[in-house]
Amino acid sequence: MTLGRLAIYALLVVFAAVYLMPLYVMVMTSLKDIEEIRQGNLLALPESPTLFAWIKAWGSACTGSECEGLAPFFFNSIRIVVPAVLISTFIGALNGYVLAKWKFRGSELLFGALLFGCFIPFQVILLPMARLLATLGLANTVTGLVLVHVIYGIAFTTLFFRNFYVSVPNELVKAAQLDGASFFQIFRHIFLPISVPIFTVTIIWQFTQIWNDFLFGVVYSGPGTQPITVALNNLVNTSVGGKEYNVDMAAALIAALPTLVVYVLAGKYFVRGLTAGAVKG
Amino acid sequence: MWLPKIILAPTTVAMVVCMYGFILWTGALSFTKSRMLPQWDFVGFLQYDKLFANPRWDVALSNLVVFGILFICISLVIGLALAIFLDQKIKAEGLIRTIYLYPMAVSFVVTGTAWKWILNPGLGIEKLVRDFGFTDFEFRWLVDQEMAIYTIVIAAVWQSSGFVMAMFLAGLRGVDDSLVKAAKIDGASAWQSYWYVILPILRPVFFSAVVILSHIAIKSFDLVQALTGGGPGYASDLPANFMYTFAFNRAQMGIGAASAMIMLFGVLAILVPYLYSELRGSNRG
Structure with a gap:
């Protein structure tokens, strides 16, 4: 493989990573608890993955005045x-x-x-x-x-x-x-x-x-x-008791x-x- | 034979009433004093005067220009570059293409929500770069009046550039191989044959891509709503968000209708030349 082709592959892979990054960040964030989100950074893997955010986003997060999840x-x-x-x-x-x-x-x-x-x-x-x-x-x-x-x-x-x-x-x-x-x-x-x-x-x-x-x-x-799109937007913009980014991300993924x-x-x-x-x- | 006409009748009625009739209705409304409810006291161009005197509309229009130009140009460059690179007999091309294109399958509201978190001042990219050791790094475009519109550009390019890639790739696959071979025999380098032979053939694809992207730009609404909510203040409003706010939240129906008509004329200004050339082309073919 020539240097030129290597460069092309490298570029393609970098772009693939860029396109995948938001999805990766969403999944990782949705599996962390809020404490870990505040301590760590976007790309860090969750130390003790939890489905808490997913359960809340689905069943009990607030989308305005009612709190029945998505x-x-x-x-x-x-x-x-x-x-x-x-x-x-x-x-x-x-x-x-x-x-x-x-x-x-x-x-x-x-x-x-x-x-x-x-x-x-x-x-x-x-x-x-x-x-x-x-x-x-x-x-x-x-x-x-x-x-x-x-x-x-x-x-x-x-x-x-x-x-x-x-x-x-x-x-x-x-x-x-x-x-x-x-x-x-x-x-x-x-x-x-x-x-x-x-x-x-x-x-x-x-x-x-x-x-x-x-x-x-x-x-x-x-x-x-x-x-669901309207509810997602309401969920993200409803802040009852502090932002829960993990719930936001789980909701967006749902x-x-x-x-x-x-x-x-x-x-x-x-x-x-x-x-x-x-x-x- | 009456059956074909009967089949098309409901669609025709829906089209005449709900498209053309409604456009006329909105046009008429934009010449009245209507606020909460439609009312038919005609006041000439008063609503348009008010609209263009409104600083918020000013911001929305200039945002559209900035957003439109950047969004279109960056998407074209990235899309074309990726298409050309992918066209070099790449292994796993299918997989890579799938990755580039998946953002197009999700809603702009999801895209906005994701990027709102990634660009979060404090915990998003800023924190990430600080963790790498650049402890003074600041990245607060999302809450910066001047920069908020550029966050919309980033998210929109992320969502749509893969699609431009797909259009160009389809175009490249349609290019006659013998032309490229002829150029090679004439001593053209790979880049020369792209620049002088292939790109000119792709001109119609360029044209379509620009029309589609400007169409997406003018209609952009949900991305802004989800990513910045038009903020800070109204610094990242686009015309569609202006229209929604005035027509449905502020009970300013007349101004809302006037802004919608301006949006329609914006689309027509791009579309009419395009459709004209398309139809001429298809009649010839």
């Missing part, structure tokens, strides 16, 4: 994410199918107009959406948050499926039509079977986006319906775990969604 909010997030991901993915699949293979006058324009939705800064819709949710009686509800995430997620899911289905040869659709297959039959028997990768990409993308959302969560949720696990298990699809979604949005 657990209830973790489940709020699940109750928001699961329906929002499924509904927006399902609608996106059908939309993409139509926009790719059943074009009609104006459908391209519609797609362009929808694409724009991937880019708008959501600040510009926050106020009227709050009014709409209040009018529908959905202010501060899980259903309201699901609705918001579905509406503003459709642009992305439609884009994903449309771009995927565009590459299916038109002849295939024509031939199926000649054989008398209907709109839905073609979708079910030709398009669905080849759609596993794009469903995976879309579901992972939507899951990550919605789980990590903070803006909609902080604006449209109430005390009982806050998602909030990060679901998306990290997905990333480790299905990184390939995550990256694909990131590039597909991000290049256009």
Whole structure:
């Protein structure tokens, strides 16, 4: 190995260490007690690792006036994410199918107009959406948050499926039509079977986006319906009886775990969604 | 055939109402006196006058410029460098790539929480360096009015530079090998062929990366909220945080709406040329 290549490897490893450092610090801090945190430093290994901070972050840390830990909010997030991901993915699949293979006058324009939705800064819709949710009686509800995430997620899911289905040869659709297959039959028997990768990409993308959302969560949720990101922020900024950095770090890790696990298990699809979604949005 | 139209109908309605309708609604609201509740006494550009006379908005805008430029430039440099180095037939490339990219999977709130602790004045990096023997070392950017915005840059670069790396790496993998070989035959060194042959081919990737990063910069909200809370005071506010504070905490709906419209125009100024060139490109292809 030449000196040049050695330098390249060294540089790559140094950067890997830099990227890993915050995760390492979080894990180590979450395993120490507060006394050890004050005595030692960021990188020091815990002398007597304890799960105290994790237990407190999960079950009894204060996130404002109530002190029930992150657990209830973790489940709020699940109750928001699961329906929002499924509904927006399902609608996106059908939309993409139509926009790719059943074009009609104006459908391209519609797609362009929808694409724009991937880019708008959501600040510009926050106020009227709050009014709409209040009018529908959905202010501060899980259903309201699901609705918001579905509406503003459709642009992305439609884009994903449309771009995927565009590459299916038109002849295939024509031939199926000649054989008398209907709109839905073609979708079910030709398009669905080849759609596993794009469903995976879309579901992972939507899951990550919605789980990590903070803006909609902080604006449209109430005390009982806050998602985990909002609760984490409240937990960190609530100081009842001194800062507990170990609890903060355990809480941050709990909030990060679901998306990290997905990333480790299905990184390939995550990256694909990131590039597909991000290049256009 | 009416079925395709029926399928798209709900999306169309949602889009027309909840995107374009709401943008118009916010635009109209920004010309009224609305405070706690929307009301429709039109006052012309009064809210915009108030907005730009507000020192806090001033700070948020100049923070966005500082943050945006640094965040974009540093992410591009790091992302490109890592991509080029990773493209040298590196062993364990997959593992290294996974490590560089994992921050992108976590929420900005988590990133903010982690860096808030790492940069903690007293117990964070400051303590670490002092333990190494530099007992006078000071690192208090988090509580320093002048420096707080740079902590946002650090955390944002940490989160997003791996993603830029992934974009460039994908671009590099798409470069035609024969071009590089031709350059080699013409006597170009490895660096020359990167500089003169490969980088020009990557121009579209650059363009996309800049658009995506500036988009992330303009929309940045959660990172600031979690890392500095906009503080000390409002020294590290960005426009999105300003908008949230005025629209939802201070019952200044008119000013909040005006600031949101300015953000929209900021995004459009970047986006319209980009989409224009993209669509032209795809029509040709």
